[in-house]
Amino acid sequence: MWSPADLFRALLAALAVVGALVAPWWLPAACMLLLSLRFDAWEVPLIGLWVDLLWLPTPHSIPWFTLYGIAVVWLAAPLRKQLLL
Numbered sequence: 001m002w003s004p005a006d007l008f009r010a011l012l013a014a015l016a017v018v019g020a021l022v023a024p025w026w027l028p029a030a031c032m033l034l035l036s037l038r039f040d041a042w043e044v045p046l047i048g049l050w051v052d053l054l055w056l057p058t059p060h061s062i063p064w065f066t067l068y069g070i071a072v073v074w075l076a077a078p079l080r081k082q083l084l085l
Contacts, residue, residue, distance in 0.1 A: 009035065013043050020051045032069055036076040038084075045069040 002010070016031035028051055035041040048069030056063065 005039075009039050013041075013047065016047045017050060020047070020054055021054070024052075028065070029068065032065075033072055033076075036069075036072045037080060039081070040077075041073060044073050 012035055013032050016028040016035070019027035019031065020061050028047060032041075032044045032047055045066060046069075048065035048067070050065070052063040052065040
């Protein structure tokens with residue numbers, strides 16, 4: 001059985017994936033930020049890649065959501081480790 005934390009993580013990731021299709025850009029970005037602040041979230045760069053693959057205008061555009069996902073996981077790791085002892 002899933003713990004409440006695992007269920008919250010799965011629901012937040014699902015919200016980000018579905019939000020990439022039907023919601024404004026800030027909803028997946030906020031879900032990515034919340035996931036990376038609370039969990040050691042390997043799915044955040046994958047969500048960023050998903051958003052970029054859906055919405056990049058040309059193949060030579062800058063993948064902003066993928067870069068954001070990598071940066072937010074990398075930058076939130078020390079903060080998460082200090083706050084969630």
